[in-house]
Amino acid sequence: MSVTTDTTHTAPARGMNTFGDLSAHIVRVLENNGADISQLGVPPQPEPHDGLWEDVSVPQANARRTMWRNSIIDAAHDEYLAFRFDHLDESQKPNTLQRWLDSLVEAKKLDARPAVLNMIMPGNIGSGKTAAAISLGNEAAERGLWTLFLKHATYLTWRRPDSAPHNMKAWEVRKRFVECDLLILDELCGEMDVVATEFARKETIDLIDARIAAGRPTAYTTNLRSRRQPGSQAMGVVDILGERLLSRLESSAHLAKIVGPDRRKPAKPLDW
Structure with a gap:
């Protein structure tokens, strides 16, 4: 039994175009050194907003x-x-925070190391340190800096296996917070004023040292003093991080001490 086929009107497989139809378009794309975005229905990107340097796109x-x-x-x-x-x-x-931020943006434009690399914001509990630090971050993010906020204790938790959110691996946590343009590390050495584990020391030193070595600015808030005070059992930051690292941190830092009453304390003591 023979079968006769007529190839005169054979059409290409469903969903495909003939090579001849594609080749002309491919040639045009190659001539333009890139995809013809208009043919794909993708609208052109808007111009950058004011306050962003030229090499940062809107997306x-x-x-x-x-x-x-x-x-x-x-x-x-x-x-x-x-x-x-x-x-x-x-x-x-x-x-003070505005001037420092201006210097960071200018250094970023010039691809230079900031003259003042770190901002240390110590103060009592409830004095408004976190609000000031987040205001700094809000302003920095609007001006194009890749800015991240993180509590120190949270970083230590996320660095443990399978403890980070958003399915991040421990190495991805370190990479993100080492590489961002500006890190706001809240409550530095918080919950370590009595005992600091070797893990906490190692991870803290690694994070801070890596950012200093890379010339990436960091703002720190803390309730602790820099050093143990006479007659006090409370540790200072130097007792946790060591004299060498604290000396490196302070060598390129501005101190913005936040002084004030506890803003969270009720005006009238509660009667329990």
């Missing part, structure tokens, strides 16, 4: 702002997302 800037926002949400500090320098009082050093 990158939006992604960085989203990462900053997510870091604040992870820390359960959503209420501070609207804070800017204008919301701070004089005790929270808004002018």
Whole structure:
């Protein structure tokens, strides 16, 4: 039994074009050294916003702002997302923070190491350190810096196996917080004023030392003094990190001490 086929009107397989139809378009794309975006229906990107340097595109800037926002949400500090320098009082050093941020943006434009690499913001509990630090981060994120917020104790937890959120691996946690343009490390050495484990020391020293070596700025808030005070059992930061690292941190740092009453304390003591 023979079968006769007529190839005169044979059509290409469903969903495919003939090579001849594709080749002309491919040639045009190659001639233009890239994809013909207009043919794909993708609208052109808008121009960069004011305040961003020329080599940062709008999609990158939006992604960085989203990462900053997510870091604040992870820390359960959503209420501070609207804070800017204008919301701070004089005790929270808004002018000092503004000048430092200006220097960081300028250094980023020049691909240079900031003259003042670190901002240390010590103060008593409830004095407004975290609000000031997040205001700094909000402003920095708006100006194009890849900024992240993180509590020190949270970093130590996330560095343990299978403890980080968003399916991140421990090495990805370190990479993210070492490589961001500006890290705001809240409550430095918090919960370590009595005992600091070897793991906590090692991870803390590694993070801080890596950022200093790379010339990436960091803002630190802390309730602790730099060193143990006479007659006190409470450890200072130097007792946890060691004299060498604290000396490196302080050698390129500005101190913005936040002094004030506990803002979270009720005006009238509660009767229990």
